[in-house]
Amino acid sequence: MAITSANQLELLQTAEAVAREKNIEPGLVVEAMEESLARAAKSRYGAEMDIRVSIDRKTGRATFTRVRTVVEDDEYENYQSQFTLETAKDWIKDAKIGDMLVEEVPPVELGRIAAQSAKQVILQKVREAERDKQYEDFKDRAGTIINALVKREEYGNVIVDVGSGEAILRRNEKIGREAYRPNDRIRCYIKEVRREQRGPQIFLSRTAPEFMAELFKMEVPEIYEGIIEIKAVARDPGSRAKIAVISYDSSIDPVGACVGMRGSRVQAVVNELQGEKIDIIPWNEDMPTFLVNALQPAEVSKVVLDEEAGKIEVVVPEEQLSLAIGRRGQNVRLASQLTGLDIDILTEEEESKRRQAEFELRTKLFMETLDLDEFFAQLLVSEGFTNLEEVAYVEAEELLVIEGVDADTASELQARARDYLEAQNKKALDRARELGLEDSLVNFEGLTPQMLEALAEDGVKTLEDFATCADWELAGGWTVVKGERHKDEGVLEKFDISLEEAQSMVMTARVALGWVDPADLVNSDDDTDIEEEAEA
Numbered sequence: 001m002a003i004t005s006a007n008q009l010e011l012l013q014t015a016e017a018v019a020r021e022k023n024i025e026p027g028l029v030v031e032a033m034e035e036s037l038a039r040a041a042k043s044r045y046g047a048e049m050d051i052r053v054s055i056d057r058k059t060g061r062a063t064f065t066r067v068r069t070v071v072e073d074d075e076y077e078n079y080q081s082q083f084t085l086e087t088a089k090d091w092i093k094d095a096k097i098g099d100m101l102v103e104e105v106p107p108v109e110l111g112r113i114a115a116q117s118a119k120q121v122i123l124q125k126v127r128e129a130e131r132d133k134q135y136e137d138f139k140d141r142a143g144t145i146i147n148a149l150v151k152r153e154e155y156g157n158v159i160v161d162v163g164s165g166e167a168i169l170r171r172n173e174k175i176g177r178e179a180y181r182p183n184d185r186i187r188c189y190i191k192e193v194r195r196e197q198r199g200p201q202i203f204l205s206r207t208a209p210e211f212m213a214e215l216f217k218m219e220v221p222e223i224y225e226g227i228i229e230i231k232a233v234a235r236d237p238g239s240r241a242k243i244a245v246i247s248y249d250s251s252i253d254p255v256g257a258c259v260g261m262r263g264s265r266v267q268a269v270v271n272e273l274q275g276e277k278i279d280i281i282p283w284n285e286d287m288p289t290f291l292v293n294a295l296q297p298a299e300v301s302k303v304v305l306d307e308e309a310g311k312i313e314v315v316v317p318e319e320q321l322s323l324a325i326g327r328r329g330q331n332v333r334l335a336s337q338l339t340g341l342d343i344d345i346l347t348e349e350e351e352s353k354r355r356q357a358e359f360e361l362r363t364k365l366f367m368e369t370l371d372l373d374e375f376f377a378q379l380l381v382s383e384g385f386t387n388l389e390e391v392a393y394v395e396a397e398e399l400l401v402i403e404g405v406d407a408d409t410a411s412e413l414q415a416r417a418r419d420y421l422e423a424q425n426k427k428a429l430d431r432a433r434e435l436g437l438e439d440s441l442v443n444f445e446g447l448t449p450q451m452l453e454a455l456a457e458d459g460v461k462t463l464e465d466f467a468t469c470a471d472w473e474l475a476g477g478w479t480v481v482k483g484e485r486h487k488d489e490g491v492l493e494k495f496d497i498s499l500e501e502a503q504s505m506v507m508t509a510r511v512a513l514g515w516v517d518p519a520d521l522v523n524s525d526d527d528t529d530i531e532e533e534a535e536a
Contacts, residue, residue: 028129030055037062045105064105070097127199134165135200138193145214148204150184160186160204167202175206175274176238187272189214206273209233212241215272219265220258222247228254231283234337238274242294242334246283255280279334287339288312294335298324301348311342315351362386370416379403392417425449432456441466444512446505451492458491467509475502 037053041064045051050067071084148160148167156171158180169188180186188204189211195201205211213230222228228247235241247254258280259266266278284290288303291312302315316324324345325332336343346354359381366377369388379402385391391399392414399410428449429442435456440463442452460466471477475497476490492502510516 025129028126030057032124032126032129034062037064041105051105062107064107065102066105067100067102069100072097131199135193135195137164138162138190138200138202142190142193143210143214144190145187145211145218146190146204147185147187150180150182150186152182153180158186160188162202165200165202167204169204169206173203173205173207175276178206178274207235207237209235209241212243212269212273212278215269216243216258216265219260219268222252222254222257227252228257232338232340234334235276236330236334238276240277240279240330240334241273242279242281242338244281244283244290244294244338255282281338287341291335291339291341291343294338295324295331298331300324302351305341311344312339313344313346313351315346315348318347318349321345321347366391369420370413376404388417388421392421428453436461438462440464444505444509446501446508448495451495451497454491454494460491463509463513467506467513467515469502469506471499471503471506474506475499 034053034055037055038051041051041053042049045066050069052065052067054063054065055061056063146162146167148162148169151159151161151166153159158169158171158174160167160169167188167190169186173191186206188206189208190202191205191208191210192203193200194203210233212235213233216230217223220228223230223245227249228245230243230245232244233241234243243258245254245258247257257265266280270276270278279296281290281293281296284293288305291303291314292300295314298316298320300314300316300320304313304315306312314324323331326334332343332345359378362381362385363374363377365388366372366380366385367374370377370391372380380391383402385394394414396407396410396414399405399413400407405413425448429452432442432449432452432455435453437452437456438461441447441455441461444463444466447455455461455466460469469491472488472490474490474492476493477488477499479486479488490497490502507516511518
């Protein structure tokens with residue numbers, strides 16, 4: 001097969017036909033043809049030659065050229081495609097490094113094998129161009145909803161046609177036991193678009209919380225226009241969901257707008273999600289108030305929030321307990337996902353018993369450590385004293401307000417508390433030293449004897465050991481695994497040390513050891529301040 005004038009225009013016609021069929025640029029097909037012809041020519045003239053082919057975009061004429069490049073003497077390796085500077089001057093008068101000598105060579109006859117090879121190159125290049133175009137088309141559409149046509153099912157995964165290619169709806173991304181037949185039309189959320197060796201992979205979802213948010217955006221114009229914002233979504237796909245909304249226009253009720261006239265808007269979303277029940281909840285910046293809303297339809301008596309631990313306690317009447325928890329814990333689980341907090345639900349009776357147990361425990365503590373009778377110890381607890389440190393170091397005036405306590409009694413109480421604390425501190429420090437604690441850590445500011453004992457028991461015995469600790473290893477923290485929060489216990493967590501305090505102490509230790517330059521910390525703080533100002 002030789003490229004003659006008779007079939008020169010046929011090259012361009014073929015390129016245009018392939019480009020139309022694959023929906024890609026004709027120029028990409030022509031480039032693929034040029035590369036395939038160049039590869040075939042190399043097999044004819046020699047693989048070491050630099051043979052290039054150029055196809056005229058108007059006439060279709062293919063020009064074969066041999067290219068040789070001028071290189072340094074020490075880089076000269078291939079005489080077929082390279083020239084030394086001295087040799088090049090015989091061909092190019094003012095030759096310099098990097099110049100190229102281009103000379104036309106006769107077109108090649110393509111045998112059966114060469115023609116087949118050229119065809120494979122063209123097909124491969126066309127496939128690559130097609131994949132690149134598909135990736136470019138979809139990479140910016142992640143996070144949106146798409147209508148697709150079901151093609152087939154493979155091992156529970158649904159393969160769908162998205163126009164310019166295929167996408168996959170994995171079985172764990174389907175709602176409940178959804179079943180589809182070929183040519184069914186489905187609506188999905190584009191969860192992720194990845195470029196892979198086998199081509200772009202488009203992963204769809206119908207269970208993602210974002211899918212519900214996008215459906216509401218389509219059904220509620222106020223959300224699309226930004227008047228109402230969806231702040232959080234929690235789903236038990238196919239069963240129940242909670243969505244928190246806020247309105248930036250005081251004249252518009254966010255819940256009413258999402259429900260629509262006679263429930264028309266929310267019902268459209270429910271129908272798309274296979275009858276999934278949706279609770280629409282008003283968002284509130286005050287977390288306890290928001291949680292009370294999130295636990296609807298259950299009534300809440302009291303909420304106690306522990307922000308540092310990311311934990312919240314909810315007290316409900318006995319008859320509301322099952323409603324608050326929900327079937328198989330569904331209601332409280334969704335409320336937890338919506339607020340991002342761990343929720344403990346107690347009945348009023350359980351909370352009363354716990355408060356009574358705490359009262360008795362603190363009373364016993366004061367009786368044993370301060371040598372007080374039960375009545376006097378109960379007075380201290382009733383006035384809000386929870387530990388010995390408060391008694392020992394509080395202003396004396398705060399003790400004098402207790403009935404029956406005069407200046408001498410207050411002074412005696414504080415002396416007993418301080419003596420007991422000092423004895424406990426000495427005992428803890430002695431124990432830590434027995435375990436091998438070194439003075440470098442004993443003298444470190446901010447660590448109490450009890451903290452030093454806990455560190456020594458955990459194997460942290462030197463300032464170097466302490467400096468290698470992570471803040472969460474000291475203060476504890478939370479790890480989210482598959483949407484569920486898991487507690488990480490900290491060595492010093494029982495001493496109510498925060499993550500910020502732990503981080504500050506660790507950095508102070510690193511500075512003291514010379515591991516960190518104090519100037520770097522100052523610059524880092526400045527950068528953080530600038531970022532916060534920019535965000536504000």
